[in-house]
Amino acid sequence: MAVVDLLLPSRCAGCRAPGPSPCRGCASRLTAAPVLAPPPGVDSLAALLRYDDAARALVTAVKYRNARASVAGLAPAAACLVPDLGHGAVVTWAPTTPERARHRGFDQAELLARAVAAHLGLPVARLLERRPGPHQTGRHAAERLGSAPSFVARPPAPATVVVVDDVCTTGATLGAAASALRAGGTSAVHALVLARTPAGRGRR
Numbered sequence: 001m002a003v004v005d006l007l008l009p010s011r012c013a014g015c016r017a018p019g020p021s022p023c024r025g026c027a028s029r030l031t032a033a034p035v036l037a038p039p040p041g042v043d044s045l046a047a048l049l050r051y052d053d054a055a056r057a058l059v060t061a062v063k064y065r066n067a068r069a070s071v072a073g074l075a076p077a078a079a080c081l082v083p084d085l086g087h088g089a090v091v092t093w094a095p096t097t098p099e100r101a102r103h104r105g106f107d108q109a110e111l112l113a114r115a116v117a118a119h120l121g122l123p124v125a126r127l128l129e130r131r132p133g134p135h136q137t138g139r140h141a142a143e144r145l146g147s148a149p150s151f152v153a154r155p156p157a158p159a160t161v162v163v164v165d166d167v168c169t170t171g172a173t174l175g176a177a178a179s180a181l182r183a184g185g186t187s188a189v190h191a192l193v194l195a196r197t198p199a200g201r202g203r204r
């Protein structure tokens with residue numbers, strides 16, 4: 001390993017070039033997220049990027065390689081899109097399956113939520129438990145639409161919650177999270193994702 005990698009251990013998750021992640025070149029290929037209606041039960045949905053090939057490289061790095069540099073690079077930009085919710089709001093995340101979190105050693109949604117909360121100066125708490133069920137990555141779209149995840153809220157319920165996830169496709173995950181939070185007593189649910197697919201594309 002070169003000394004520079006010890007001193008400046010960051011690499012771009014898109015092209016692996018040493019330095020910030022994303023690097024300037026990869027960042028210039030990213031496209032702003034499409035503006036689409038939030039899923040049912042979600043008051044607002046903020047998304048940073050359009051989920052295309054350039055965004056996929058970064059999101060995949062966060063998901064599978066624990067690319068903390070990418071989280072640190074993307075989370076503040078995403079956090080700026082959250083509406084001003086005042087001080088009572090709490091940040092949480094839509095947890096991945098326990099098997100996946102164990103396998104990877106981390107939950108990428110939790111990493112993102114913690115970085116976003118730090119940037120917003122809001123508390124972060126694990127408010128959702130995922131009910132056992134089939135996971136989503138890599139499954140056929142139609143199959144996935146029929147197997148949306150299901151969550152249960154942990155008390156106490158904050159009045160206002162920001163749910164953070166990496167990608168929104170169908171909105172089924174965020175809708176399920178909002179439904180659980182509302183059932184637990186939360187009255188306002190806002191969502192923030194790194195990337196969102198354009199309407200009518202393959203999904204989760």
Ligand SMILES: [Zn+2]
Nearest residue numbers: 012015023026
């Ligand atoms: Zn790059």
